[in-house]
Amino acid sequence: MIRLADSDTRSSLPAPGACDLSSLNTFALESLAPACVSLHDEADLPRLATLAKRYDALLVLGGGSNVVLPPKVRGLVARVALRGVRLAGEDARMRIVEAAAGESWHGLVAHCVEQGWGGLENLALIPGTVGAAPVQNIGAYGVELCERFAGLRAYDLLREEWVDMDASQCGFGYRDSVFKREPGRWVIASVRVTLPKPWRPVLEYPDLQRHPRLVGAPSPRDVFEAVCEIRRAKLPDPAVLGNAGSFFKNPVVPAAQYEALRARFPGLVGYPQANGGYKLAAGWLIDQCGWKGRRLGPVGVHERQALVLVNHGGARAADVLALAEAIRRDVENRYGVVLEPEPVVVPGASERT
Numbered sequence: 001m002i003r004l005a006d007s008d009t010r011s012s013l014p015a016p017g018a019c020d021l022s023s024l025n026t027f028a029l030e031s032l033a034p035a036c037v038s039l040h041d042e043a044d045l046p047r048l049a050t051l052a053k054r055y056d057a058l059l060v061l062g063g064g065s066n067v068v069l070p071p072k073v074r075g076l077v078a079r080v081a082l083r084g085v086r087l088a089g090e091d092a093r094m095r096i097v098e099a100a101a102g103e104s105w106h107g108l109v110a111h112c113v114e115q116g117w118g119g120l121e122n123l124a125l126i127p128g129t130v131g132a133a134p135v136q137n138i139g140a141y142g143v144e145l146c147e148r149f150a151g152l153r154a155y156d157l158l159r160e161e162w163v164d165m166d167a168s169q170c171g172f173g174y175r176d177s178v179f180k181r182e183p184g185r186w187v188i189a190s191v192r193v194t195l196p197k198p199w200r201p202v203l204e205y206p207d208l209q210r211h212p213r214l215v216g217a218p219s220p221r222d223v224f225e226a227v228c229e230i231r232r233a234k235l236p237d238p239a240v241l242g243n244a245g246s247f248f249k250n251p252v253v254p255a256a257q258y259e260a261l262r263a264r265f266p267g268l269v270g271y272p273q274a275n276g277g278y279k280l281a282a283g284w285l286i287d288q289c290g291w292k293g294r295r296l297g298p299v300g301v302h303e304r305q306a307l308v309l310v311n312h313g314g315a316r317a318a319d320v321l322a323l324a325e326a327i328r329r330d331v332e333n334r335y336g337v338v339l340e341p342e343p344v345v346v347p348g349a350s351e352r353t
């Protein structure tokens, strides 16, 4: 990994400037940041700690793929642009790959597959950066980041020190981590993933079991291609239709509530969890309430996946929140289940200007 720290003699970051974030969030929500800086170098992270003290709030932005941004962002926005990928270690049982936080996540997955290194292929085509991946513990098609996580390097803005964090320190949960619970405290600089040897495909997810490309002995590339195909068929491309992936988490309910619901709604989709509860498919609940493909102002529910809210053009965060609230209410009234948003809703999002 190329580090520029030794050659960089600046003692502070350039003065923050105004930035239009409308094209820098995948939801394509109209958003302006009066004070914005880019972090190109690890040495910029301690500098950010000094600069951020002059502002009431700090928002660290990666690929902008999991945020609902307000029309005007309060405080300082720091865009992470650190680059580099390297094989950091290898033995008989695994490879460790280290990637800088500003790299594209999908770019990292594709790079590993190209080298013939399996392990991340189920997580192909997830939008966003490497540094954002641990924040929400990204997951798809039977694999979560925490299962491939070796560690990360971050700057702790509270203690003003570099830290190396392992999985337990990151406090990973379902689409959750300590970084989501204490926003603005750490800036992630790089992430290390473990790619197990020998590689074994993870094909338990129903969509993969049915896939014609995956019969016999598939390679990491076969799984990668299949996941890309499935995602392209179901999920809207943010470059074409603004969205932030799943807008709600799949809610986990106690077994008794699951059984009672199933008795009333036999089609209910739920998966047993290690804690004895059941994870319900929020997409199914929303779909059954008749929301799939519906619009409310400039926003709507995607026509092929009810869990994804989309921006048909010119939307602001308040439009998204109004739609989300209408869906949340309907699902609660019908099923008694409360849906929680999955993306980070940045303060000020409910304001119109």
Ligand code: EPU
Pocket (backbone or CB within 6 Å): 139, 140, 141, 142, 205, 234, 244, 245, 246, 247, 248, 249, 250, 269, 281, 282, 283, 284, 285, 287, 292, 304, 305, 306, 307, 342
């Ligand atoms: N379903 C419906 N109608 C819909 C959508 C889904 O009936 O409109 C049903 C499906 O038929 C299926 C079940 O709900 O039986 C689950 O649907 P799917 O397999 O598409 O997955 P999901 O639970 O909707 C989750 C993740 C996705 C991830 C996929 C695949 C969350 C919040 N979402 O979606 O992650 O790609 O599984 O692993 O956990 C994201 O987090 O942004 C994201 C896209």
